[in-house]
Amino acid sequence: MVDTDDRSTPRDPATGAGWVDPPPRMGFFTDTSVCIGCKACEVACKEWNGVPTSGLDLLGMSYDNTGALTANSWRHVAFIEQPRPAAASEQTDTTTQFLGMPQSGPPGRTGTAEGRNDFRWLMMSDVCKHCTRAGCLDVCPTGALFRTEFGTVVVQEDICNGCGYCVSACPYGVIDRRVDDGRVWKCTLCYDRIGAGMTPACAQACPTESIQYGPLDELRERAAARVATLHERGVPEARLYGHDPSDGVGGDGAFFLLLDEPEVYGLPPDPQVPTHDLPKMWKRAGVAALAMAAGAVVAFLGGKR
Amino acid sequence: MSSQQPPVGERFRRSRQRRDAGLAVPPAEFSSYYGRPILKPPVWTWEIAAYLFTGGVAAGSSLLAAGGQLTGRPAMRRAGRVAALAAVTASAGLLVKDLGRPERFHHMLRVAKPTSPMSVGTWIVAAYGPAAGLAAIAEAAPLLPRRGPLGLVRRVLPPVGRVAGLAAAATAPALGTYTGVLLADTAVPSWHEAYPHLPVVFAGSALASGAGVGLIAVPPAQAGPARRMAVAGAALELYGAHQVESRLGLLSEPYRTGRAGQLLRAGRTLTAVGVAGAVLGGRSRVVAALSGAALLAASVATRFGVFRAGVASARDPRYTVLPQRERLARRRAAETP
Numbered sequence: 357m358v359d360t361d362d363r364s365t366p367r368d369p370a371t372g373a374g375w376v377d378p379p380p381r382m383g384f385f386t387d388t389s390v391c392i393g394c395k396a397c398e399v400a401c402k403e404w405n406g407v408p409t410s411g412l413d414l415l416g417m418s419y420d421n422t423g424a425l426t427a428n429s430w431r432h433v434a435f436i437e438q439p440r441p442a443a444a445s446e447q448t449d450t451t452t453q454f455l456g457m458p459q460s461g462p463p464g465r466t467g468t469a470e471g472r473n474d475f476r477w478l479m480m481s482d483v484c485k486h487c488t489r490a491g492c493l494d495v496c497p498t499g500a501l502f503r504t505e506f507g508t509v510v511v512q513e514d515i516c517n518g519c520g521y522c523v524s525a526c527p528y529g530v531i532d533r534r535v536d537d538g539r540v541w542k543c544t545l546c547y548d549r550i551g552a553g554m555t556p557a558c559a560q561a562c563p564t565e566s567i568q569y570g571p572l573d574e575l576r577e578r579a580a581a582r583v584a585t586l587h588e589r590g591v592p593e594a595r596l597y598g599h600d601p602s603d604g605v606g607g608d609g610a611f612f613l614l615l616d617e618p619e620v621y622g623l624p625p626d627p628q629v630p631t632h633d634l635p636k637m638w639k640r641a642g643v644a645a646l647a648m649a650a651g652a653v654v655a656f657l658g659g660k661r
Numbered sequence: 662m663s664s665q666q667p668p669v670g671e672r673f674r675r676s677r678q679r680r681d682a683g684l685a686v687p688p689a690e691f692s693s694y695y696g697r698p699i700l701k702p703p704v705w706t707w708e709i710a711a712y713l714f715t716g717g718v719a720a721g722s723s724l725l726a727a728g729g730q731l732t733g734r735p736a737m738r739r740a741g742r743v744a745a746l747a748a749v750t751a752s753a754g755l756l757v758k759d760l761g762r763p764e765r766f767h768h769m770l771r772v773a774k775p776t777s778p779m780s781v782g783t784w785i786v787a788a789y790g791p792a793a794g795l796a797a798i799a800e801a802a803p804l805l806p807r808r809g810p811l812g813l814v815r816r817v818l819p820p821v822g823r824v825a826g827l828a829a830a831a832t833a834p835a836l837g838t839y840t841g842v843l844l845a846d847t848a849v850p851s852w853h854e855a856y857p858h859l860p861v862v863f864a865g866s867a868l869a870s871g872a873g874v875g876l877i878a879v880p881p882a883q884a885g886p887a888r889r890m891a892v893a894g895a896a897l898e899l900y901g902a903h904q905v906e907s908r909l910g911l912l913s914e915p916y917r918t919g920r921a922g923q924l925l926r927a928g929r930t931l932t933a934v935g936v937a938g939a940v941l942g943g944r945s946r947v948v949a950a951l952s953g954a955a956l957l958a959a960s961v962a963t964r965f966g967v968f969r970a971g972v973a974s975a976r977d978p979r980y981t982v983l984p985q986r987e988r989l990a991r992r993r994a995a996e997t998p
Contacts, residue, residue, distance in 0.1 A: 417695045424697060434694060443969075495846060497780035498768040517768045518761015520704040521779050524847035524975070529700040538761025554688045583678035619982045622694030626992075629774050630846050630853055637842045637856045644841065644860035645834035651868050651893035652724040652830075656732050 360661070367606070368494050369488050373503035377531030378568040381507035382550055384559065384567060384610035385575040387483055387582060388621075391566040393419060393633040400561035403544065408534075418477075425482055428532035431558050432620050433530030437477040475583035480621050481558070481567055484509070484530045484543035485598055487629065492522035492542075494631040500540075507572070507609055508545040515603060516540055527605065527627035545609070572609060579613060591615070597623065611656065664748060683847025688985045692984070694979040700828035700848055710968035712752050713840050714870070714961050716786075717863060719748035719869015720837030721894070723793055727830030727887055729879075737887070739800050741871070742826060746797035749790050756786075778843040785839055787833040795825035837867035844968060844971060850981055851903040851974035853968075854912045858904040862967065870960040872939070873890035876953030880942050891956055895936045899965065902950060905967070911983055917971040924966030931959035 370378035372626050401407065410428040415421050425432045426637050435661045486508045493501045493509050500515035501522060511531075518538040529607035531542040546556035550569075553558075557568035568575060580594055586594035598608030618625050693699075701710075726741025728734075757766045770787070774780040801823020805815035841860030844852040852859070870889055875887025902925060906916045915921055938952030974980040 371944075373665050377903045388836050404938045413697075434768075436694070437827065455848075466902075481946055491848060494776040495779065497772070497774065497783060498765075499772040500768070501776070506911070514763070515768055515771070517765035519769075519779060520759075520761065524703045524705070524849050525700050526701065529698065529850040532701055532702045533761050540761075557727070562842045615663075619699070619978070620694065622697060622699055624981055624985055625698050628988075630848050633856055634778075634842075634846055637778075637845050637860075641838045641842045641860040644838040644864040646860070647897060648720075648834045648837055648864035648868055649724070651729060652865075652871075652890060653898065654892055655890035656728040660886050 367488070367546075368507065368604075369490075369503055370505050370507045371564065375503075375505045378505040378507070378569040380573065381544065381609065382485060383486060383507070383572040383575055383608075384545070384556075384569055385579050385581070385613070386483065386610065387566050387568065387613045388478065388480040389582075389586060389591070389613055390564045391433070391481055392564055393435055393477075393481040394563060395422075395433050396561040396563060397438060397481050398536065399643055400423060401431045401543070402429075403535060404549070404557035405544070407541075422620060425484070425532070425542070426534040427528045429542040430483065430541070433655045434478075434480045434482060434614070436480075436620060438476050438478065438616075439474065460623070476615075478615055478621070480612065480614070481562075482547075482621070482623070483505035483558070483610050483661075485528055485605070485611070486543075486545060488601065488606030488609070489629040490605070491525035491527055492627045493495040494629065494634075495521045495525040497521060504547055506545070506547075506550055507549065508550075509609075510544045511540055511548050513539055513541075525630050527537055527624055527629065532608060543610075575611075579611065582613060587626065618661075663804040674813060674882060678735040691979055691982045693982065695760070697978065698852075698976050699978050699981045700975045701771065702972050703847070703849060704761075705759060705968075707965075708755040710965045711961075711966065712755040712759075712862065713964040714866075715748045715752045716840060717837055717867035717960060717964070718870045718874065718957070719745045719752060719789070720875050721867040721869070721890075722748060723789075723796075723826070723833040723871075724868070725871045725875050725887060725890065727826050730826050732886070733828065734879070734883045734886075737875055737879045738826070740874060742793070742800055742822075742870075744799040744874040744878070745793040745829060747785070749793050752786065777847045782839050782843055785832060785835050789829055789836050792825045792828040792832065793848045796822050796829055798822070799825065808822065833867075834864070838864045844967070847971075848993070849971045849975045850984060851909065851912045852916045852971040854909045854984070855905045855916075857907070858901045859967065861901030862898055862905060863901075864962065865894045865901055866963050868894030868965070869898055869956045870894075872961070873956035874955040876939055876949045877957070878953075881946055881949050884943065884949060886972055887945045887953075888984075891934065891936050891939045891952070895932045895956075898932060898959075902929065902963065912974060912980060915973040915980065916966070919973055921966045921968075921970035921973055924962045924969065928959045928962035928966055931955045931962060933960055 409429050413421055415423050418437050420435045422429050422432045490509045498515050500512045504510055516539040520533055522540055523533055531540050533540050549556055555569050559567040576599055577609055583594050595614055597614050597618050599609035600613035668865045722741045723746040726738050729737030757763045760766055769783040773784055799818040802815050802818035805811045838860040845859050847858035872887045872891035873895055875884055906913050935952045935955035938948050942948030
């Protein structure tokens, strides 16, 4: 079905995909304000899902040597170093600056007070968003990508033929083709574990409950309360990302609490599912096809020789 | 040639642009994660750009062949049918080769999904390919013996070829334009925003390349329709390309700069040369053939240019962040009275 839902109507994606009486929609709430950048989520994900190594690559991007979500990294911890104190004023300075961390001693003990920088360290464990209106799922021409009963989006590796359309259709740049394998891979929200009533590996391993797993409705309430708490405590820059069912992808199954603009973390500020404009696109193609046929007809009828 | 310079008239138009006015002069500053792209650049390689061309040649050639069939121009019919079969065979090969798992190409035939332009395209090619193939094979009828079982085939083939040729021509416009939707229905910024114009560019490019086949293979005395088809195709292609290069604000930039800009400028020049040659010197066999070759080369350059512009727009986070920031700002402005 061509999805022409109004962007303001929330809907349950599992029901929309034909599941009868599905369990509640499950998802992740990743609260970056308590992330400590330990990368246990990255390791646990690789271990449980048997994801191949991405190789040793020193990127020079703070403590981030993963770089991005790829076919071989289904969780990615981003590290951003900013020259400002943790509880700064409302004026958001979004410049990213490498401060040469780690220093030879703990901050505050090295050098003089004047030489010290105020800085904050943002850490965020990124993951597939399991969109309500998923571009990858819409454009998959083989049916390899499907919507589970939990409302998540999963690739069937025995079906995928590596056409790569989903890679270009993802507004977050998540799904990716594995070079030596030819198929696409991404987070499954541990479909095998949650089907057995278990918690996904990354959330299970997270030592600070930065990654929270549960029914999406519950997580959204919890997230709203957490933002209110942070605002009370003088962190006005705390905001939710991907929680809103009226956004361009119908809301994310995995959403975030961020402490700066999304693009600072490498997230798109206003993602939109590409198929949103598909009916208009087919109309334009239809007009162009008619023009093409008309051009040929005129060419043959328009002159004697 | 300076690629940074906006085309003549651009500054005037910028002030008139309604929707994209804010995008035309982008703010210099934007945030990103270590300058990394937000989107994954397309994993498609040259095969897909080449397929855009061969698919267009097939579509244009089938229209040329059907016109020749219906207006009694056997040389044009034959050239169009043979070129269409060659081009659609190359297309299928290129499409399969670009897959990560080529041996699983038939998984495309498990489903028919209107939300996936690639699935729609699979079924268009599946309908068009056999028809184009049958029409081309029918051209071999005169080579068969007059007697025996093959003699029967010899008598049956021409009417079968006529039906198949018309069926191929009926699906050809879909084959020539769906590829515009294929590219536009992605998150690739400069492809997606170009959705109103890409099918027009591709329709024109397909017509012009079909005309090119006619100009090369058909004696000038019979090639009048090919010359007119070249004019019609070039007009559509140049109009569409101009829209893409000037109407998308910041997202037009990848179409004007870098290798994509060079390819699109080369395509425009070759189209102009090809049309001028066909119209002014088309009575000469040599000039007609050279003009046809120029039109085919123009189509190659245009397709690769459009392809590379999209890839460039996905690689640079500013083409993702700035237009989305603009969209957010517009929506917020509309929400707060």
